[in-house]
Amino acid sequence: MIQVAVNGYGTIGKRVADAVTAQPDMELVGVAKTSPNHEAETAVENGYPLYAAIEDRLDLFAEAGIEVAGLVEEMVEGADVVVDATPSGIGAENKALYEAHDTPALYQGGEDADLVDTSFNARGNYADAEGADHVRVVSCNTTGLSRLLAPLDEAYGVEKARVTLVRRGGDPGQTGRGPINDILPNPVTLPSHHGPDVNTIFPELNIDTLGMKVPATLMHTHSVNVTLDEVPDADDVRDLLAGEDRLFLIPPAYGIDGAGKLKEFAMDRGRPRADIWENCIWDESITVEDDDLYLFQAIHQESDVVPENVDAVRAVLGAADREESMARTDEAMGLGF
Amino acid sequence: MIQVAVNGYGTIGKRVADAVTAQPDMELVGVAKTSPNHEAETAVENGYPLYAAIEDRLDLFAEAGIEVAGLVEEMVEGADVVVDATPSGIGAENKALYEAHDTPALYQGGEDADLVDTSFNARGNYADAEGADHVRVVSCNTTGLSRLLAPLDEAYGVEKARVTLVRRGGDPGQTGRGPINDILPNPVTLPSHHGPDVNTIFPELNIDTLGMKVPATLMHTHSVNVTLDEVPDADDVRDLLAGEDRLFLIPPAYGIDGAGKLKEFAMDRGRPRADIWENCIWDESITVEDDDLYLFQAIHQESDVVPENVDAVRAVLGAADREESMARTDEAMGLGF
Structure with a gap:
């Protein structure tokens, strides 16, 4: 089972966490968030281990009555791949963290293209991400x-x-x-x-x-x-x-x-x-x-990149080729009307 | 002085009436409307002779306390050119009226192109309208x-x-x-x-x-x-x-x-x-x-055709060539920022 961590639990992160959970070949290590809000509550409700992205804010979670599983570093250490779904520009700041733990990372389209080894679209250039350490899933x-x-x-x-x-x-x-x-x-x-x-x-x-x-x-x-x-x-x-x-x-x-x-x-x-x-x-x-x-x-700006993030997980690990990954992703998520 | 009548006094008609009034070589015979409303009140306020477009509704104007100058037929008879600014499709119904009075007519872009001798844009094809009886000023x-x-x-x-x-x-x-x-x-x-x-x-x-x-x-x-x-x-x-x-x-x-x-x-x-x-x-x-x-x-959908209507008046009468008409129109209306 591929261990996937999701750093950032907003519009994209929460959807990627759900999509990862639905994949038969993946397990969600946890999700990390900077502060408690309704989305943090839902993560806990879903049984997702919730990590604090900033140590100084641990008390905010405690005050909100939300139990955290630990700090983001522990989550990254336990993952085969991290999906960084933090706001534009924060992904770049997190790169050192992922490198320190030698964990391949996926970033979102708001980051600069030169932050990464390759930008990624499953249908367009899946193979370019195979074995890459830093990959950017392009915007919606x-x-x-x-x-x-x-x-x-x-x-x-x-x-x-x-x-x-x-x-x-x-x-x-x-x-x-x-x-x-x-x-x-x-x-x-x-x-x-x-x-x-x-x-x-x-x-x-x-x-x-x-x-x-x-x-x-x-x-x-x-x-x-x-x-x-x-x-x-x-x-x-x-x-x-x-x-x-x-x-x-x-x-x-x-x-x-x-x-x-x-x-x-x-x-x-x-x-x-x-x-x-x-x-x-x-x-x-x-x-x-x-x-x-x-x-x-x-x-749909909030969701079309979600299956692409799932495919990028398999691509960087060489866990499946393009056709196989896209088919698995789509089957597990229920794509197609 | 070119005698211009405006049949229809809504979004386009009221603007054309004002623009005609501003031209030194034109005189507004009057405007025609089907029923009284705030625009009819303003026409009277402006001193524009107001004609009733439908005889059966004369009493509506009387009830509203608005004095009408007569029926639309009289207005058309007194005009060298009629600008038809009625809603789409009504212009086609009015064509027989203009032909009966042998008055050249301009229609708006909502009418079919095959209603007229030529469609018209001052910059594009001014000369095509010279001497025409029925001309359509294209839409905004x-x-x-x-x-x-x-x-x-x-x-x-x-x-x-x-x-x-x-x-x-x-x-x-x-x-x-x-x-x-x-x-x-x-x-x-x-x-x-x-x-x-x-x-x-x-x-x-x-x-x-x-x-x-x-x-x-x-x-x-x-x-x-x-x-x-x-x-x-x-x-x-x-x-x-x-x-x-x-x-x-x-x-x-x-x-x-x-x-x-x-x-x-x-x-x-x-x-x-x-x-x-x-x-x-x-x-x-x-x-x-x-x-x-x-x-x-x-x-600007409500007004960009107004100078074109003014030019079309001169075009059908052969009263000026393109450059001269456009310059006169723009000067009188105050085009240019």
């Missing part, structure tokens, strides 16, 4: 783009990708963020960081990205254009994408017009936290004009 | 795209334009519209109507458009990509666009990040109804990668 949007562009590039060749990412202003719990009643070019300069980030997975891919921010919290939505070397018809593209496990083609008959109905659908299907781990591609939007492919896809 | 988004694409095509040649239009859900007064907290592909199929609509102005232009709808009311925002035949650098493009009277390049130093600040800026400058008649292009967003130009522009 880069994950969504990598999953889509990998099969397109393999099947037809991508001459150039141009993507406008219409991003949610904040997650549902981030009640202090904006914008309200506005459409912001964000960043107003080009490219947004997403294009260069995709290039950490596919260094040769020609991609330009533009970012915007709008008053929505549920999911991001991408307006995707890909100029292809070999031009298929739209039905070929549909068949290709339908054959990819982490791409969900929204059937026109479902009457799903946006993220609200997608989340409702996920809840009806019993998805934990209404998570949608798959790219959601509107089948009807898949269009080929001249040598240009167009489509819309929605990306 | 198509106007914004035509103003931008005309100079780019003339200077560099447009190989292909690809535009994602992130559209406001409704105008500030349309309180019953959505979406709330969502990002909707709209329409989910491609192309959106905007691309074909641009082709009513530039039949040969290669353009693909994608539409989305978001919870915002102030302005539309376009993510624009144009593949050019001859590739300039970004500063050349800036100079070219800065030389166009109805394009406003937002200076980076202004700190304007979206439509909220643009409208605030317009109010500070004393613009009537905070109208922004110009395309608002973020200077910083103008980027050239390979042979692709990218930029963001915001379009």
Whole structure:
């Protein structure tokens, strides 16, 4: 059994802990948190050993009546791999800790690409992470783009990708963020960081990205254009994408017009936290004009990187190859609608 | 003096009436409305002769204490040109009225292109409307795209334009519209109507458009990509666009990040109804990668077609050529920041 520790127990960490627990070949050593809150309570409720990330704050947990299993160092020492799911920039500060314990570590997309040996997307470059000590699982949007562009590039060749990412202003719990009643070019300069980030997975891919921010919290939505070397018809593209496990083609008959109905659908299907781990591609939007492919896809910012983190655990340990790992992850988590 | 009548006194009609009144070579015959409301009260307040568009509803005006100058037929008879600013589809019903009085008519972008002799954008195809009896002033988004694409095509040649239009859900007064907290592909199929609509102005232009709808009311925002035949650098493009009277390049130093600040800026400058008649292009967003130009522009859906309606009046009567008309319109309305 692979011993996995999760350092940081927020939006990503709590989901990764659940996903690791669901894997038949993995065991959760524990989760570490800086301070007690409702998520810490739930970790204890779930029976997850809870470690304190900062020794000075041990008394806060005691005051909150939450029993901790120890300090984060002990958790790291007992793990084969650590998933660092701390806020952007904190992962970099934690690197020395993981190195001191000679424990391979996975970081999230908010860290700089040059912190690690390789950035990672399971479908895109699984093998690059095999045997690596420090791996960065790219962000939600880069994950969504990598999953889509990998099969397109393999099947037809991508001459150039141009993507406008219409991003949610904040997650549902981030009640202090904006914008309200506005459409912001964000960043107003080009490219947004997403294009260069995709290039950490596919260094040769020609991609330009533009970012915007709008008053929505549920999911991001991408307006995707890909100029292809070999031009298929739209039905070929549909068949290709339908054959990819982490791409969900929204059937026109479902009457799903946006993220609200997608989340409702996920809840009806019993998805934990209404998570949608798959790219959601509107089948009807898949269009080929001249040598240009167009489509819309929605990306659930809180959860699409979770299966990728699970795969990265196996990749760094050489515990399975790409196909085997993705299949195991998806089976255990229940991907696919 | 050109005698201009405005049939329909809502979002567009009231603005066109004001703009016509401001022109030194035009006189407002009057405005017609179907029923009394706050806008009818303001028309009277402004001293605009108010005509009833439907005879059966004359008593409604009487009940509201609003004096009408007569019926719409009398207004049309007294006009050299009628601007039809009625809701989509009603313009088509009114066509027979204008023909009966042998009065040239301008319609708005909500009408079908095949209702008229030509669609119209002042910068794009002014001359096509000269002497025409029925002319359609294209919609706000198509106007914004035509103003931008005309100079780019003339200077560099447009190989292909690809535009994602992130559209406001409704105008500030349309309180019953959505979406709330969502990002909707709209329409989910491609192309959106905007691309074909641009082709009513530039039949040969290669353009693909994608539409989305978001919870915002102030302005539309376009993510624009144009593949050019001859590739300039970004500063050349800036100079070219800065030389166009109805394009406003937002200076980076202004700190304007979206439509909220643009409208605030317009109010500070004393613009009537905070109208922004110009395309608002973020200077910083103008980027050239390979042979692709990218930029963001915001379009004020309630007002950018108003100067175009004024120009179309002169065009159908042969009262001025393009440069002369645009200059007169802009001078009288106060375009340019």
